[in-house]
Amino acid sequence: MTTHTGDKPHSCEVCSSSFARKSTLLRHMNTHTGDKPHSCEVCGSSFAQKSTLLIHMTTHTGDKPHSCEVCGSSFAQKANLMKHMTTHTGDKPHSCEVCGSSFGLKSILLRHMRTHTGEKPHSCEVCGSSFAQKSHLLYHMTTHTGDKPHSCEVCGSYFAQKSTLLKHMTTHTGDKPHSCEVCGSSFGRKSTLLRHMRTHTGDKPHSCEVCGSSFARKSTLLHHMRTHTGEKPHSCKVCGSSFARKSNLLYHMTTHTGDKPHSCEVCGFSFAQKSHLLNHITTHTGDKPHSCEVCGSSFARKSILLSHMTTHTGDKPHSCEVCGSSFGRKSTLLRHMRRHMGEKPHSCEVCGSSFAQKSILLNHMTTHTGDKSHCCEVCGSYFAQKSILLNHMTTHTGDKPHFCEVCGSSFAWKSNLLNHMKKHGR
Structure with a gap:
């Protein structure tokens, strides 16, 4: 009857959260005690709730019992199917009260809110770095472990992230599925298209906190910051000279090697840099x-x-x-x-x-x-x-x-x- 009355008579003594069922309170208490009584017999992973264990088991069995009636895609969890359905309906019921952006999933809205609050709840136990998203933390951890579990079947290259592997695959297939609606240019990655669009819009969202200069790319801002800090992380192994940018180091190296790989087809003159050509x-x-x-x-x-x-x-x-x-x-x-x-x-x-x-x-x-x-x-x-x-x-x-x-x-x-x-x- 509590589902009709809304009563939540079971309260947590730690954080005061209330629940309609005692069993739900007991599961909640595991978040405070850290207890994970439900273990996977296949890989040994432990979970606080039995339902989470059952969901985890699908990673071993490969079961995907929840199917999309529109495109036929299958999912291990019903919740993932519900999320997927928004790609067909276009519904974005979750809106940001700060900037008005709308999202199909509440979880994406919550992650988005961290761009306003600056919250970074996921911390690295090795170096202490903090991240807004757990996926970013997991990717960061590969810098400590060196793990690169995703392999390219064409050339054998290994990557820390599956998304990086998928981007890499376009170098073999030549696919450029992302097209600019303004000039028609095509790109292999959506991120590259978004950066390209700034050449049309003039957007420069990355600003220098020291002098106020704005840049279209974050990488350009990072390079610019070195003009304030004086940092020159790229060193020449031959003479010890240091440079703020790797491209400058590579150009400098030609003074030692004498390489001039860029040749003029008209007169035959050769240059160390393509820009000079x-x-x-x-x-x-x-x-x-x-x-x-x-x-x-x-x-x-x-x-x-x-x-x-x-x-x-x-x-x-x-x-x-x-x-x-x-x-x-x-x-x-x-x-x-x-x-x-x-x-x-x-x-x-x-x-x-x-x-x-x-x-x-x-x-x-x-x-x-x-x-x-x-x-x-x-x-x-x-x-x-x-x-x-x-x-x-x-x-x-x-x-x-x-x-x-x-x-x-x-x-x-x-x-x-x-x-x-x-x-x-x-």
């Missing part, structure tokens, strides 16, 4: 997809566009610690530093002369080759360097863009201005 390709295609919104100039690389933008904003965020000079580009600062250190890393293979900048070396090389590829459109004169051509053009235009700040004299060439400044003792 892609940048190089634009010299053949002439593509300049990155345009300046201020002056309309176009550039082959986004990095060059960003550097160009400093000419409009006047920003010079890179300062020299020796003399205090500021520069718009970090690369310009690095070249400037060579003046203080006297470093000249670029050497001529013909005469052995060394130079601080690669561009100066290239200009120097014309003294050996005799190349004069820069032509004046006014008088037809040829010059080895573009800078010399520009200086020459002032003889036609009469421009004198270089001014003396002391006396106001103007000069066509910067070198003439520098010579003039010596008169003022500068």
Whole structure:
């Protein structure tokens, strides 16, 4: 009759929970005492309730007596069948009171609520790490045990999680069942599709707590955090140099091995990094997809566009610690530093002369080759360097863009201005 009246006369002395039946109270008490009186005769596992033991036994017998009338799928537990049915009906009766999200299963709602409360009830007994979901804890435990029970039948690779194995299988089958509704791109994993969608939506859900920068991927945020912590976990076994990213280490290794696996199909030049090859390709295609919104100039690389933008904003965020000079580009600062250190890393293979900048070396090389590829459109004169051509053009235009700040004299060439400044003792 208690099922009709709602009476729960049996109370737990530990936590005050109430139950309609004494047998239910006795089963509940096992949660406090830790008693597991029901043991599996096959594997020895113990359970607090007999019903849980019976459910467990189906893992040995393989019995799945509960069938879906829609698709024919079978389940060991009726509860799992009921959960499965929501995939057909689309019912999501369980709603989150915080954000309004709806779920087909109450258990999924409860797990979802932990994203709001921050609760992580599942703790690792080895290292103390805590997790919101038990499945995450079980996966984490494999980092301590090294267990990889899931094997690929094609190549023999082993994986800690079955889901990771299933994702791996797409590398053999080539299946890409997850398609983008915006651009039609297909992906082997749903997680990859979700990350791809951010390129359309612009979502950057992962924020840095230090500086507020936002990122589309959690992995990118983790890499970014190293700019604050200074952490460089990837070390070179040859010279001991450390790097924040593994990709940077791999690129660095090519300085030891000399490997340049990425070759240009047009001219045959080889590069250590694929990104360098892609940048190089634009010299053949002439593509300049990155345009300046201020002056309309176009550039082959986004990095060059960003550097160009400093000419409009006047920003010079890179300062020299020796003399205090500021520069718009970090690369310009690095070249400037060579003046203080006297470093000249670029050497001529013909005469052995060394130079601080690669561009100066290239200009120097014309003294050996005799190349004069820069032509004046006014008088037809040829010059080895573009800078010399520009200086020459002032003889036609009469421009004198270089001014003396002391006396106001103007000069066509910067070198003439520098010579003039010596008169003022500068």
